[in-house]
Amino acid sequence: MNLANLPARRRRFLRPSLAAAALCGILGATASFAQEPVKIGFIGTLSGPGGALGQDQYDAFMLAIEQNDGKLGGVPVEVVREDDQLKPDIGVQAATKLLKSEKVDIITGVTFSNVMMAIHKPITDAKVFFIGSNAGPAPIAGKNCSPYFFSTSWDNDMLHEAGGQLASDLGYKNMYVMAANYQAGRDAVSGFKRDYTGNVIDEVYTQVNQPDYSAEIAQLQAAEPDAVYVFYPGGMGVNFVKQYRQAGLLGKLPLISVSTIDGSTLPALKSLAVGAITSAPYAPNIDNAQNKQFVEAFVKAYNRQPSMYAAQSYDAANLIASALKKVDGKLDNKEAVLAALKAADFDSVRGAFKFDSNHFPDAPFYRVDVVEGANGAELQAKTPIVIKTRANFAQQCPMK
Amino acid sequence: MSLTLFVIQSLNGLQLGVLLFLMAAGLTLVFGIMSFVNLAHGSMYMMGAFFAASLYSYTGSFVLAALLLIPAMLALGLAVEWVALRKLYQRDHLDQVLATFGLILFFNEIARIIWGPSPYYMDVPEFLLGAINLFGVRYPAYRFVIIASGLLIALGCYLLIHRTRIGMLIRAGATNRTMVGALGVNIVMLNSLLFALGAVLAGLAGLLAGPIMSVQAGMGEPILILTMVVIVIGGIGSIRGAFYAALIVGVVDTLGRTLLPTLLRSFLERSSADIAGPALASMMIYLLMAVVLAIKPKGLFPVHNS
Numbered sequence: 001m002n003l004a005n006l007p008a009r010r011r012r013f014l015r016p017s018l019a020a021a022a023l024c025g026i027l028g029a030t031a032s033f034a035q036e037p038v039k040i041g042f043i044g045t046l047s048g049p050g051g052a053l054g055q056d057q058y059d060a061f062m063l064a065i066e067q068n069d070g071k072l073g074g075v076p077v078e079v080v081r082e083d084d085q086l087k088p089d090i091g092v093q094a095a096t097k098l099l100k101s102e103k104v105d106i107i108t109g110v111t112f113s114n115v116m117m118a119i120h121k122p123i124t125d126a127k128v129f130f131i132g133s134n135a136g137p138a139p140i141a142g143k144n145c146s147p148y149f150f151s152t153s154w155d156n157d158m159l160h161e162a163g164g165q166l167a168s169d170l171g172y173k174n175m176y177v178m179a180a181n182y183q184a185g186r187d188a189v190s191g192f193k194r195d196y197t198g199n200v201i202d203e204v205y206t207q208v209n210q211p212d213y214s215a216e217i218a219q220l221q222a223a224e225p226d227a228v229y230v231f232y233p234g235g236m237g238v239n240f241v242k243q244y245r246q247a248g249l250l251g252k253l254p255l256i257s258v259s260t261i262d263g264s265t266l267p268a269l270k271s272l273a274v275g276a277i278t279s280a281p282y283a284p285n286i287d288n289a290q291n292k293q294f295v296e297a298f299v300k301a302y303n304r305q306p307s308m309y310a311a312q313s314y315d316a317a318n319l320i321a322s323a324l325k326k327v328d329g330k331l332d333n334k335e336a337v338l339a340a341l342k343a344a345d346f347d348s349v350r351g352a353f354k355f356d357s358n359h360f361p362d363a364p365f366y367r368v369d370v371v372e373g374a375n376g377a378e379l380q381a382k383t384p385i386v387i388k389t390r391a392n393f394a395q396q397c398p399m400k
Numbered sequence: 401m402s403l404t405l406f407v408i409q410s411l412n413g414l415q416l417g418v419l420l421f422l423m424a425a426g427l428t429l430v431f432g433i434m435s436f437v438n439l440a441h442g443s444m445y446m447m448g449a450f451f452a453a454s455l456y457s458y459t460g461s462f463v464l465a466a467l468l469l470i471p472a473m474l475a476l477g478l479a480v481e482w483v484a485l486r487k488l489y490q491r492d493h494l495d496q497v498l499a500t501f502g503l504i505l506f507f508n509e510i511a512r513i514i515w516g517p518s519p520y521y522m523d524v525p526e527f528l529l530g531a532i533n534l535f536g537v538r539y540p541a542y543r544f545v546i547i548a549s550g551l552l553i554a555l556g557c558y559l560l561i562h563r564t565r566i567g568m569l570i571r572a573g574a575t576n577r578t579m580v581g582a583l584g585v586n587i588v589m590l591n592s593l594l595f596a597l598g599a600v601l602a603g604l605a606g607l608l609a610g611p612i613m614s615v616q617a618g619m620g621e622p623i624l625i626l627t628m629v630v631i632v633i634g635g636i637g638s639i640r641g642a643f644y645a646a647l648i649v650g651v652v653d654t655l656g657r658t659l660l661p662t663l664l665r666s667f668l669e670r671s672s673a674d675i676a677g678p679a680l681a682s683m684m685i686y687l688l689m690a691v692v693l694a695i696k697p698k699g700l701f702p703v704h705n706s
Contacts, residue, residue, distance in 0.1 A: 046517075047508065047512075047617070047618065048617075048618040048621075051512070051517045051616075051617065051618065052516075052517040052518040052519065052616070055517040055518075181678040181679070181682075203674065204661070205674065205677075205678040206657070206678065207657075207678065207681075207682045209622055211609075211613045211614075211619070211622060211623065212412075212416055212612070212613065214412040214415070214416075214540075214543065214612075214654075215409055215412050215413075215654045215655075215657050215658045216657070216658070218405060218408045218409060218412065218658075219405070219409075219658055222402065222405050234519075235519050235614035235616050235619070236614075238519045238613075238614035238616075239612070239613050239614045242523075242611070242612055242613070242614070243612055246524055246529075246540050246542060246543075246611075246612065247540060248530070248531060248540075264518055265518070265519060265614075267518050267519070267520075267521065268518060268519030268520055268521050268614060268615070268616070269521070270521050270523075272523060304518070
């Protein structure tokens with residue numbers, strides 16, 4: 001997939017029209033010159049156990065560009081892809097490279113929160129437009145927020161506030177909570193507890209990328225909770241759910257998860273995950289026109305269902321498109337670009353979408369079940385989740 | 401913690417240990433005898449898991465997949481040894497580390513190209529679903545099979561090394577490679593065979609791990625690190641050492657993960673215990689390794705070279 005070369009090829013076709021465009025310019029028309037493509041840097045976790053998530057983000061982002069013949073908002077774009085390998089230091093290297101030698105105009109992507117924490121400041125300090133499409137650690141939604149950062153996903157707490165709300169709505173009195181031991185895992189548990197009204201029997205943190213959960217599963221069985229809440233993105237989720245099922249628990253002891261069973265892990269789990277309940281910002285069956293064409297195009301292009309990572313990244317591409325269109329591809333006037341981004345004048349695959357004052361979206365969440373569908377296990381959005389208590393990150397953010 | 405839970409956790413530790421032994425056995429043979437640092441051993445594990453998952457989904461039979469996996473891994477091991485590693489035996493360890501690290505990247509990329517970036521599906525075979533009853537303790541049947549087959553393979557290794565002619569040559573090679581070569585043994589062939597055997601063992605570990613763990617590119621690295629720890633604790637080049645150390649590491653890691661947080665909570669504040677517990681638990685085996693290295697730098701069960 002070498003779309004990075006596309007704009008270069010395109011330039012040949014553009015040359016004859018340049019004169020015409022110049023003329024338009026003299027006449028005061030607003031036609032864009034479109035001579036230099038807008039450079040967009042993509043940073044994501046593309047290798048290792050988290051690689052599938054970043055790949056989904058990248059694929060969906062490129063899909064939006066492909067659908068528009070190498071353009072976003074009518075402006076040719078060039079994407080420079082960087083793999084952070086889920087390592088903050090490599091992420092910083094990638095960001096530095098994009099900023100200093102590639103001189104990109106916009107950076108998007110970022111899969112994991114620890115990488116986000118490391119690169120958020122250097123990128124926003126450089127006043128480069130930064131559209132995060134997954135990781136949303138609390139600090140950057142709160143006191144460290146930046147006018148240059150926009151998120152098309154959520155802050156980590158929000159995901160789990162929805163999860164906690166769901167557990168309360170389902171009426172489980174005693175929950176057993178598990179998460180991987182890193183920033184997002186800690187955020188997960190605190191977010192969950194904010195909206196969960198029942199009793200948390202125990203909270204357990206496991207090593208990041210731990211392959212075997214047999215010990216923890218035996219432990220949770222002994223605790224006899226009403227239901228279990230877990231946060232294990234990527235391969236960790238596959239391991240956990242497989243082992244949970246093999247311990248004979250799935251279907252007996254309700255499993256509520258967030259970012260664990262989704263489009264990126266379901267192909268590996270298949271029917272093993274049937275019966276699990278998840279809280280998610282996205283499922284392929286969400287009913288709106290934008291999502292319908294997205295799912296169809298994504299399945300056609302990549303032969304798999306889009307995950308929430310893909311959906312959020314597709315939204316990021318369309319957000320960028322809407323802004324580029326508004327400013328006609330001219331990124332010099334930063335204020336104008338920021339205002340255009342803030343307007344979020346695009347159709348989100350998630351449904352209604354607008355930015356809060358901290359540039360994080362106010363977008364819906366759903367209860368999504370894993371059900372046995374016509375073509376095997378599939379994710380099906382059931383009911384919207386109404387989050388009652390929100391962390392007041394927007395209040396902590398100086399932007400108003 | 402109740403007694404039942406303790407038994408289950410010990411079995412879990414044993415199961416992890418057995419898996420680690422399969423990895424460590426091959427690695428320590430190659431390292432101890434050829435003095436060759438092979439970081440790509442984890443890749444053999446990963447390829448084994450992918451092969452097994454594919455063979456299983458293709459044939460529909462777990463047993464058949466296991467039987468077909470052995471020649472497949474043998475072929476892969478021989479091919480890798482012949483194409484890439486043979487030229488590296490005489491080079492120093494740093495070159496070997498560099499080259500085999502390259503192999504890791506190569507195999508991860510190959511796996512991603514063939515099987516895609518998402519984890520690959522592999523389920524427990526139907527006849528091993530459910531739990532078995534061990535003196536009143538219910539334990540997942542499949543995990544029990546891992547323990548049993550791991551121990552069987554360990555026994556096989558023991559017999560091979562200590563009761564056969566090839567095993568005698570391997571042991572002799574470990575002690576004095578030049579002398580064995582001078583006695584007319586085809587040491588090049590012995591090396592290839594040994595490497596292939598290591599690949600088969602790693603592949604079998606991949607097969608056994610496939611149904612319980614996520615089969616995906618990069619799955620070999622975390623287990624490779626644990627395997628290295630096992631080898632260092634057990635003593636480089638020693639199969640017996642690898643066996644005991646694998647079990648020790650498996651049990652220490654599992655019990656550390658479950659007991660430490662509880663233990664810390666008994667005398668620390670809840671919030672500090674929740675932070676210190678998982679952190680300490682993940683350090684346990686490395687602390688163990690440090691202690692072993694401090695007391696017995698050659699490992700607990702070193703090969704006697706004198």
